[in-house]
Amino acid sequence: MRHFTNVKDLGDLKQAVKEALEVKANRYGYSHLGKNKTMMLIFFNSSLRTRLSTQKAAMNLGMNTMVLDINQGAWKLETERGVIMDGDKPEHLFEAVPVMGCYCDIIGVRSFATFENKENDYNEKILNQFIELSGRPVVSMEAATGHPLQSFADLITIEEYKKKERPKVVLTWAPHPRALPQAVPNSFADFMNETDYDFVITHPKGYELDPKFVRNAVVEYDQKKAFEGADFIYAKNWSAYADPNYGQILSKDRAWTVDTEHMEWTNNAYFMHCLPVRRNMIVSDDVIESPQSIVIPEAANREISAQVVLKRILESL
Numbered sequence: 001m002r003h004f005t006n007v008k009d010l011g012d013l014k015q016a017v018k019e020a021l022e023v024k025a026n027r028y029g030y031s032h033l034g035k036n037k038t039m040m041l042i043f044f045n046s047s048l049r050t051r052l053s054t055q056k057a058a059m060n061l062g063m064n065t066m067v068l069d070i071n072q073g074a075w076k077l078e079t080e081r082g083v084i085m086d087g088d089k090p091e092h093l094f095e096a097v098p099v100m101g102c103y104c105d106i107i108g109v110r111s112f113a114t115f116e117n118k119e120n121d122y123n124e125k126i127l128n129q130f131i132e133l134s135g136r137p138v139v140s141m142e143a144a145t146g147h148p149l150q151s152f153a154d155l156i157t158i159e160e161y162k163k164k165e166r167p168k169v170v171l172t173w174a175p176h177p178r179a180l181p182q183a184v185p186n187s188f189a190d191f192m193n194e195t196d197y198d199f200v201i202t203h204p205k206g207y208e209l210d211p212k213f214v215r216n217a218v219v220e221y222d223q224k225k226a227f228e229g230a231d232f233i234y235a236k237n238w239s240a241y242a243d244p245n246y247g248q249i250l251s252k253d254r255a256w257t258v259d260t261e262h263m264e265w266t267n268n269a270y271f272m273h274c275l276p277v278r279r280n281m282i283v284s285d286d287v288i289e290s291p292q293s294i295v296i297p298e299a300a301n302r303e304i305s306a307q308v309v310l311k312r313i314l315e316s317l
C-alpha cells in the first residue's frame with residue numbers, strides 16, 4: 001500500500017479484517033517493521049482518538065512519532081497559489097509540506113472540510129497536496145470527505161459483534177448544534193457498500209449524501225421503519241451536502257435523537273458512534289451507557305485499523 005485515503009486502498013476487505021484480527025491478537029509481533037522509521041502526524045483540526053490511536057499503532061510497529069498541530073505552535077499556512085501573502089499566514093503549504101516530508105517516512109494528515117468551497121472539499125485539495133508534495137506515503141486521519149481509519153475500525157467492530165452473517169446495519173442522522181462535515185457517514189457508507197450486509201441510511205429530507213458514497217444503499221426517510229429489525233445502529237450528525245445548502249444545518253429535530261424508545265424498534269441492536277458524541281443530542285445517556293453500546297470497543301479498534309494500514313505501508317517501503 002502506498003497511500004491510504006479510502007476503502008479501495010485496502011483491497012479485499014475480508015482479508016483486511018482477517019489481518020486486523022491477527023494484528024489485534026499479536027500487536028507487538030511486527031515491531032521490526034518500523035525500526036528507524038518515523039511517522040509524522042499533522043493536525044489541522046482537533047482530535048483525541050485519531051491522535052492517540054495512530055501514535056499507538058505506529059509505536060506498536062516500532063516507529064518513532066512526531067505530532068504537529070498546525071494551529072497551535074506552527075506557522076499558519078496559506079494554501080492558495082497566487083495569493084499576495086501580506087496577511088496572517090507566514091508560510092505556504094507548497095514549502096511546508098516538502099519540508100515535513102524531509103523529516104519522516106510516513107505522514108498522517110487530518111484536515112476537515114472548510115465548507116468555504118465545495119469543489120475544493122470534494123476534490124480533497126489539502127490531502128492531495130500532501131500526496132503530491134511530500135514525497136511520502138500519506139494516511140488520511142480524516143479528510144474533507146472521508147474518515148477511512150474510522151470506518152475500517154467500525155467494520156472490524158461489526159465483524160466482532162455480529163450474530164448473523166448478513167446483519168442489518170443502519171446509519172442514522174441525528175441532531176447536533178454545529179455544522180459537521182459528511183466525512184464519517186461518507187466513509188461508513190463506502191465501507192458498508194463493500195460488504196454484503198443489509199445496509200440502510202436514514203435521515204430527514206435535505207440531508208442526502210453524495211450519491212458516489214450512497215451507491216445502492218437503501219435510503220429510508222422514516223427513521224422508525226429504518227430501525228425495524230436493525231442489528232447495528234450507527235448514529236452520526238452531518239450537515240447538508242446538496243446545493244444550495246452545502247455545509248448548512250437544516251434541522252435540529254431531537255425526535256431523531258437515539259433514545260431507548262428508538263432502540264426498542266430494533267432487533268436488540270448494538271449502538272455505535274465514532275465519538276466524540278454530544279449526549280442527549282445524538283444519543284440519550286441511557287442508550288450510550290447500556291450494555292448494547294459498543295462505542296468503547298469501537299474506539300479501541302482505531303488502534304488496530306491504523307496498525308494494519310501502517311503495517312502494509314511499511315511492508316511496501
Ligand code: CP
Nearest residue numbers: 047048049050274275
Ligand atoms: N472518531 C475520531 O476520529 O475521534 P477524534 O476526532 O477524537 O480523533
